[in-house]
Amino acid sequence: MAHSALPRFSYPNPKGSRRAFVAASAGGLLTVSAMGALRTAVAQSSGYEPGEAINGTTATFAGGTYAVYAGDTLYQYAHDDAGDAYYNTYDGSAWSGWEAYAEQPSKVGWDPAPVVYDDKSYVYYTGDDGYLYQQSWDTYGDAAWEDVSGDYTYAAAPHATSWEDSIYLYATAEDGNVYHKGYSEADGWNAWTAVNEAEYPAKTDSKPYTVSWAEHENVFWLGEDDKTYWNRYNYAAGEWTGAKEIPAEYGFKCVPYAVGYAPEETLYAFSANADGGPVYNTFKDGDGWSGWEPWETSWTAKYQANAYVKDDALHLVYTGDDDHAYYTSYSADGWSGEWEDLGDNYGYDSYQYEYEGGLYLTYTGADGSIYWRPYADGGGTLEPTEEPEY
Secondary structure: OOOOOOOOOOOOOOOOOHHHOOOOOOOOOOOEOOOOOOEEOOEEEOOOOOOEEOOOOOOOEEEEEEEEEEOOEEEEEEEEOOOOEEEEEEOOOOEOOOEEOOOOOOOEOOOOEEEEEOOEEEEEEEEOOOOEEEEEOOOOOOOOOEEOOOOOOEOOOOEEEEEOOEEEEEEEEOOOOEEEEEEEOOOEEOOOEEOOOOOOOEOOOOOOEEEEEOOEEEEEEEEOOOOEEEEEEEOOOOEEOOOEEOOOOOOEOOOOEEEEEHHHOEEEEEEEEOOOOEEEEEEEOOOEEOOOEEEEOOOOEOOOOEEEEEOOEEEEEEEEOOOOEEEEEEEOOEEOOOEEEOOOOOOOOOEEEEEOOEEEEEEEOOOOOEEEEEOEOOOOEOOOOOOOOO
């Protein structure tokens, strides 16, 4: 398969749109306060039932699993321990069953990166040949694999988002740069451009993460030095504000996962220090980052956190090194004050998503099966099967 340079694509430039992304950077300095007071949160035994297995295959899955909702269908993606990619769909009443893609290119060995674009489900994988591949379809499952690598190779999963008429793809190349590019149906793919600065190379086996918040696209990555870095694209100005470290006196285990919390006009970022201790940081325009604040827990984080905001409540889940998942929430009353133990058999990072007004959690079990579980009332409050003994 040829790997020629992709055609350059010129973005239109409406204010407030991700379509305005260009390769530009500018200076600027963030202010960071001193480390906040230590937060203590004790994991509680919850009595919650485990998630329901999404059956339909004898494959043993590995790595994270992710889901997106397109049209009237929920699409779930995963890969097995042999590196092959699988998909499954849910029509509101039953799952279709796990199917492996046909003619997989050089096996697909890292987490899937799904995205919805033009009411269709797209997904991106990194093959064990180091190239990035796209799978998409008009009629489910009909499309062939497309190589979208350009001139680079990769040793980690990509990250994908979409906005209006464009897809945005981010990936950490083996040269240590975090690249991004965009796609529209009218113009195709543009060329890769670096998000980081030369003095802030990325850890090549760590995928980046992005979130749109406060008229900016916020891109996070884990540095070669295990510190956390970010860059912001200003939609209105049409330029990057410049890559910077989010200061800390220690290294990190995983790239931050961030969400915007509208009631406070604040961006929340969640990570884990090098020892696996869960930490968080907040950012407000004009104030900068507040500083990394730790929780004191009896468990340590194994993978990247996952957060979701629904009905003015922020829902946060970590997978621990003990293969348990731990949940807490934040609202107008502050943090809930305790971590709920969601039980065992969580093998990788968990993922929360909204479907038909409800909030769901999906994960790959330590036993190699894929699971999903609803949150009660569609709002994220967990409902125990028996009265917990706190």
